Amino acid sequence: MHTITKGLTSLAVSLTVLAGGFLSPFTAHAAEMDVKVQVNDDLVQFPDAQPFLDDNHATQVPIRFVTEKLGYDVKWQKEGDEIKVMLNNNKHSITLVSGQKEAEIDNNRVEMDTHAEFQNGRVYVPLRFLSKASDIPVQWDASSKLAILSKDGNQHAPDYELFQSTAYSADPSENGGYGAIDYMGNPLGIGTVAVDPSVIPLGSKLYIEGYNFNGLPAGGMYAYATDTGGAIKGKRIDIFIPGSKQSLKKFGFQTIKVYKLSN
Numbered sequence: 001m002h003t004i005t006k007g008l009t010s011l012a013v014s015l016t017v018l019a020g021g022f023l024s025p026f027t028a029h030a031a032e033m034d035v036k037v038q039v040n041d042d043l044v045q046f047p048d049a050q051p052f053l054d055d056n057h058a059t060q061v062p063i064r065f066v067t068e069k070l071g072y073d074v075k076w077q078k079e080g081d082e083i084k085v086m087l088n089n090n091k092h093s094i095t096l097v098s099g100q101k102e103a104e105i106d107n108n109r110v111e112m113d114t115h116a117e118f119q120n121g122r123v124y125v126p127l128r129f130l131s132k133a134s135d136i137p138v139q140w141d142a143s144s145k146l147a148i149l150s151k152d153g154n155q156h157a158p159d160y161e162l163f164q165s166t167a168y169s170a171d172p173s174e175n176g177g178y179g180a181i182d183y184m185g186n187p188l189g190i191g192t193v194a195v196d197p198s199v200i201p202l203g204s205k206l207y208i209e210g211y212n213f214n215g216l217p218a219g220g221m222y223a224y225a226t227d228t229g230g231a232i233k234g235k236r237i238d239i240f241i242p243g244s245k246q247s248l249k250k251f252g253f254q255t256i257k258v259y260k261l262s263n
Contacts, residue, residue, distance in 0.1 A: 035059050036146045037127065039069040041159050043207060043259045045222075049122040056114040059147065060124035063087075063116070070134055070151055076123065083118050085125075094133050098123050105133045144257065160257040164236045165211060167251035168194065168229070169243055182227035182240075190217070194227035194238035200260065202226065208237070210256040215241040215248075222261075 035051040037044040049062040063085060067074055072087040072094075079097060087094040096103040098118035101111050110133075117124045127147055131138040139148045141158045148156050170180035170188050180188045184202070193206065200206070202225055209220030216239070223239070232238050237258065241248055 034145060035061075035127075036144065037061055037066055038146055038148045038156065038159050039066070040149075040151050040154075040156055042069065043159050043261060044069055045207075045261055049120065049124075051127070052124070054114055054117065054126075058114045059127040060114075060117055061127045061130070063123045063125045063130075066125075066127070066130065066149075070130075070136065070149070081118075083123050085116070085123055092134060094130075096125065103129070103133075160259045161235065162255055163258045165208075165239055165254050165256045166236070167213065167215075167239050167241045167248045169241065169245045169248050171245040174245060184226045186226055188227075188240045190240070190242070191221060191223045192227055192240040193223045193225055194229040194232050194240070195225040196233050196236065197225075197228060199235060200225045200237075200258075202228070205261040207259040207261060208239075208256050211239065211251075211254050213241065213251050213254075215243055 034053065037051060044061075044065050046062055046065055049065075051059055051061045054060050064074055067087055071089045073089065075086045075088075077084050082098045082100070084095070084097045092106055094103065094105055096112075096116050098116045101113075101115045103110055103112055103116075112126055112129045114126050116126070128138065131149060137150045137153070139150070139155075140146070141148065144158050144160065146158050148158065150156055168174045172179045175181070175188075182188055182192050182194075186192070193208070195202070195204070204225040206223045206225060207220060208223050227238070227240070229238050237256070239251075241251070
């Protein structure tokens with residue numbers, strides 16, 4: 001969707017972003033999250049394992065990604081077919097074993113409403129248990145299926161903004177005559193979005209949801225702000241979708257939710 005000249009400017013931006021630890025958009029992937037978790041104002045990223053509702057309708061979350069956000073040191077050891085997890089920070093110590101309801105909080109035995117689970121190499125823990133054990137209040141935003149853990153004890157709003165979105169293709173007429181590459185010289189692909197850099201800095205990692213189009217992953221996806229466009233100003237995002245320019249006209253204008261993530 002870029003309309004400005006590439007060359008040294010594009011290269012300079014690319015090198016600056018890469019030096020800051022930016023991940024390539026080739027790692028962008030679909031990630032429909034039935035439940036999302038936010039700690040203070042930061043959405044927790046689950047790159048390879050997503051939260052889910054278990055048979056008891058409890059929210060189970062991959063333990064590592066959430067507890068690290070809460071400041072815990074995580075250690076584990078295998079016990080038969082199960083995994084023993086030990087969590088420690090400057091306030092609490094928590095010990096639990098997957099498949100068991102019994103756990104320990106500060107050396108006191110407690111019983112969880114539902115047991116932790118070990119699936120596909122990941123240990124999942126009931127989010128409500130983790131909240132209570134850590135003395136961290138949790139609030140639920142039903143409209144976004146978002147659990148907000150207030151580590152600092154303050155109230156926090158859901159960490160997303162509403163943007164107007166459109167879609168673009170690899171047609172050269174939509175890309176300043178350059179074809180299927182973004183502003184930073186990467187091949188266009190699912191997860192590439194064009195932004196106004198004054199609103200969303202180039203290189204930002206995002207999670208977007210709320211769109212409705214068959215050419216995109218259902219539910220939501222991780223995306224990277226690596227493209228620009230002459231018409232993309234303010235709170236507007238242009239989403240790259242494989243397909244013809246004509247077919248993407250059906251996308252029209254849609255209001256989506258945009259979460260800005262830490263790279």
